[in-house]
Amino acid sequence: MTVKINENYLLLKSNYIFAEIDQRVDNFGKENPEADIIRMGIGDVTRPLPSAVVSEFKKAVLDMGDADKFHGYGPYQGYDFLLDQIIEKDYASRGIELSNNEVFVSDGAKCDTGNIQEIFSLDNTVAVTDPVYPVYVDSNVMAGRTGAMSKNGRYQKLVYLPCTEDNEFIPELPAEQVDLIYLCYPNNPTGTTLNKAQLKEWVDYAMDNKSIILYDAAYESYIQEDNIPHSIYEVEGAREVAIEFRSFSKNAAFTGVRCAFTVVPEELSGFDSQGNVYDLNSMWMRRQTSKFNGVSYPVQIAAKAVYSPEGQKEIRESVDYYMNNASIILRSLEKIGLRVYGGVNSPYIWIKTPGKMDSWQFFDLLLEKAHIVGTPGVGFGPSGEGYLRLTAFNSLKNTEAAMARIAKLQSEI
Numbered sequence: 001m002t003v004k005i006n007e008n009y010l011l012l013k014s015n016y017i018f019a020e021i022d023q024r025v026d027n028f029g030k031e032n033p034e035a036d037i038i039r040m041g042i043g044d045v046t047r048p049l050p051s052a053v054v055s056e057f058k059k060a061v062l063d064m065g066d067a068d069k070f071h072g073y074g075p076y077q078g079y080d081f082l083l084d085q086i087i088e089k090d091y092a093s094r095g096i097e098l099s100n101n102e103v104f105v106s107d108g109a110k111c112d113t114g115n116i117q118e119i120f121s122l123d124n125t126v127a128v129t130d131p132v133y134p135v136y137v138d139s140n141v142m143a144g145r146t147g148a149m150s151k152n153g154r155y156q157k158l159v160y161l162p163c164t165e166d167n168e169f170i171p172e173l174p175a176e177q178v179d180l181i182y183l184c185y186p187n188n189p190t191g192t193t194l195n196k197a198q199l200k201e202w203v204d205y206a207m208d209n210k211s212i213i214l215y216d217a218a219y220e221s222y223i224q225e226d227n228i229p230h231s232i233y234e235v236e237g238a239r240e241v242a243i244e245f246r247s248f249s250k251n252a253a254f255t256g257v258r259c260a261f262t263v264v265p266e267e268l269s270g271f272d273s274q275g276n277v278y279d280l281n282s283m284w285m286r287r288q289t290s291k292f293n294g295v296s297y298p299v300q301i302a303a304k305a306v307y308s309p310e311g312q313k314e315i316r317e318s319v320d321y322y323m324n325n326a327s328i329i330l331r332s333l334e335k336i337g338l339r340v341y342g343g344v345n346s347p348y349i350w351i352k353t354p355g356k357m358d359s360w361q362f363f364d365l366l367l368e369k370a371h372i373v374g375t376p377g378v379g380f381g382p383s384g385e386g387y388l389r390l391t392a393f394n395s396l397k398n399t400e401a402a403m404a405r406i407a408k409l410q411s412e413i
């Protein structure tokens, strides 16, 4: 035996939460083939690609079969035709200036939020909100930055920032200095948000402590309220301390197509062990050129079509459709006495489990008695225990049916 494995993998929880849920639901489905299961677990969209996207996507695929229009490897950071749209429509329209070399088109915010830690030393301390999107934690476990998991379900070297009913899901600033801070707003999984003043506290903390904020804004398009920032760069100083991740998955149904982007401003820097300064934009570029060959031409053409007037209209309709589901879920669950959060600027509804039920008990009750799949809150971290997440990504019909089924369980919850 000569090949040694990366033993950090042994420190991971045995299953990725959504894989674990799939397994349990598959087993339930096999034992109960008649059950009409409504899936409100994983945050995957259910509405198709906008027609404005599909028609451009098709044309670009045909171009790839035409010797005169064929495209091979594209630019590492993405084609200018897409970068220009991103900068103009997502940022300049909000008063944020970015240049093309600060935006990196990629095949997903999951990959980028998972990979970004590679450009940082293993010595950095990492803070995560708790509950949290598991990718931030797992990628740091794999890299060897977290140590082992303690009995309380927390990795020894991670700094956890609990978000619960007690603090209205607003994380407190870390008591100690931390180097890297993962924030996701609108939040996955709680569906809650930070307003501009609250986000400014984080930017100020990062400036005072020389930290970097890794800001996941994948759910930005679900923001409905005026005082909620769509980008961390709306906050003064953020260009010096924050990397932002965006995605076409949740707004434009690209979960199966794959396209996203990451903003790494030129002002961002880090130090080597000798105290020399390096700019993070160049480091991320260096990483991408070795490990990533860009998003396919047809997919980038499809992403560009998201910004066309017709594309914008269609994605607004989809977001409104899901947000109507979200408000139905909120109202229906409140009516039967459950405590529910999120769902106002986000497609996620975070439910306090009733009585003394833990997250998995409530998951089992919903699956077995109502044939509804949620995501147990504890799967997102120890402070998620006692909560369960439902998504609004479903048809109106299924959403209404699911709510009617849960209402019938009222005596048990």
Ligand code: MLT
Binding pocket: 041, 042, 043, 044, 110, 188
């Ligand atoms: C979720 O359900 O939390 C999402 O599917 C996460 C993701 O987009 O990977």
